Amino acid sequence: MKTTDKNEKGINVLPFVVVQKAVEGDIVSINKVMKHYEGYISCLSVRKMYDEYGNEYYCVDETLRSRLEAKLLKTVLGFKMVR
Template identity: 40%
Template sequence: MNKAHPSFYLISNAVDGNAGAIEKLLEFYEPYISKCCLRPFYDEYGNVCIVVDMELKGRIREALLKMICEFEIDEPNK
């Protein structure tokens, strides 16, 4: 099943530090991150192919992890 966004429950658990939820959140965004990291690569013959820049992908995953750790969920007024 392809969802448009991660559930509140998943985000809440990830923010609370649940390692499984954090991994599921990273898996959710994996295709988007990979697509953002596509770069042209030229071989020694001048041929071009599109590859995933793994260094950039690692930096984006690191930034996402940092955002998850710093994210705060506001509780509604009672």
């Protein structure tokens, strides 16, 4: 089973079956959803930091990343499927 499909614009999307099973609580499907959004969450978690010499650098804020992952998990498990 493929974990992603492409829509008409060429953007990777999760198959409906994976989302449906994730909402029902299937661990494998939940992990596929989390893996699908892993890069996006990491991009959102990047913060500008400064060291003791004033040099600027970017790094992933692990606290923010884990909060975003928890929020995604909570949203997936609380999602209501309507047909």
